[in-house]
Amino acid sequence: MATIKDVAKLSGVSVSTVSIILNGQAKARKISEKTQKKVLEAIKELNYNPSVSARRLRSSDKEKYTVGVYWAIDFTTGFLARFIEGLQTELVKSKLPVSTVICPFENNRLENESGLKNMSTYNAVIIANTNIKDQEFLNENPLPIPAVLINRNSEKYHTIRIDNVKAGEIAANHIFRKGITDVGMVIQKNSFYGMQERGKSFYNFFQRKGFKIPDELIVSVKNSVLGGTEAGEYFFRKGRIPRAVFVDSDVMAQGLIHFFNKNGVNVPEDCEVISVGIGPSEISKYFMPSITVVDMPLEKMASECIKLISEILEHNIDEKKHILLDTELVIRESSPLL
Template identity: 35%
Template sequence: MATIKEIAKFAGVSPSTVSIVLGGKSEERKIPATTQKKIFSAASQLGYRPNVAARRLRARPDTPIVIEVFWATDFRAPMMVRFMRGLQKAILESDQLCEIVIHPYDNDKLCDALQLPGVCNAAIICNASQTDMEFLEKTNFTMPVVLYNRRSAKYCTVNVDDIKMGQAAAAKFAALGCKHAAILTSPAVFSGMDARISGFTAEAQAHGMTVLTLTNSNSMQGGYETGLLFSNLIPKPDCLFCLSDYLAIGVLRAFQEIDIQVPEAIKLISIGNGDRELEEFARVKLSVIHLPMENMAVECFQLALDLLDNRVSPPHSVKLDTPFVARER
């Protein structure tokens, strides 16, 4: 992370001028617009972010803290509703004045988003890809950072046991006497997806089940397209593990069209990353391994506050349970 002196050297100005501009006092001190632009450009290129956590200590007690939430713009964008629901709950139940700033970013491009000038007290980074994680692990920030559903030896994290999620689904199928399992997934965007698949596969095979893995886009359309193939599969799967609710909803539509009955002909469990009402009001109620997104958001918020108040030090991890929710008839 760049310092004031490094920015000054890069921009060819004095450290005091950099401090004035980044401190928001350019107009008051009559700093030329060209100089301001040069300094902001240097700060962006060098990856500078202001230490507003320190400023908070000097601010009035009724000044709200600002938490920036970074969320990927891919298929996980609709899931942000659940995360924000949890943040809202945490803020309303706390005695802390807080403002949330949403910062969308493209998958694998988190570095670009984090190098933009911004003013916040802490950051919650969600959906980081492997490329994004490599960037984070080699970058030092002056503000507290919390990672959602990722593991790190450097940052505070809130996560779940991805392998256990897959194992739990396979164990449920085995208990129901299933013999031929199928997995419906999408191209992996983080290592946890592969972990869920490996956990399911190992547990299913330990129970003597065959396992077929199918891949399509993480969408209802992708689930629908794959579901239509099931009438021609040999051996015919008697259970299906979907890596998302969206895939499962699409599959249910396809199964209705080709007359495959759930759960009579095939059992179905999905990773419960969609809205609860989506699961409960589907054509067939979805049984899920529940991803506690709202509770994870609450823990992310609390960790951010704890870091700001020096109650915890990174790395610190909070792991939440992922219960099985049975809804099949």
């Protein structure tokens, strides 16, 4: 059985660094996203599962509940960093008797996670970023412990999700109000459910207005800065730079804008860029030019998770609760107001 020392050795960091990341304190201790990702990948490779019983022995008597936070390992660490920050902020603020354990999982393999199948590992779980196969597993195999699903629809579990349809419409309406109808899209390969909803909503908005976005202006790339750069290269190869581009993550938007800047395409004068805000807001705010985003309320989502789980555990709630959160349009330089 793998130990925390094995994780530290494989990821090339200290045991204390691994412990800080597992306890959701990475941002507070200024541990880089790159280091966090290495540790999470090592945890998954070694199938390391922190000993909850040991954590309880080390913790204070006030920590009555332990909650597992299951997170798809191939999803952006920026999303995870914001979510964990929200969890920790709410726990400190409310002084709730809850501790959390980060549990990375590989998409299509959620059914292999033993911590979901018994009542002795966790008191409750938060499950984020499931794909279609993992969602089918959850729907067909009710878990023995309370579970809250993040950004997913399900009548069998408690859910907290973002209004992804509205998010796509907000981005589309911002562009359309300026009279811009020559629009492209950059979406993630093998995208998650929420991304698919936002992309379809953006696309359908323009179609309802009588403007179909051409297939040649929709590019699918990896959700990374490099992926965004490849999207820029794609538009150049096509010889077709749209007047505005909707990008479904700020990480990809950074790569796209970087490529445009290096190749003589001025943002926003030649091409406006509007993105979904998933990573830390400082990145989009201080990029050159700063990036207009439809910001995902990840900290609010995390806060609502803790409140809901506390209510479930303290009051034995059976009726499933479903919380829907709005998004906010943050105007910056890459796509300014009229």
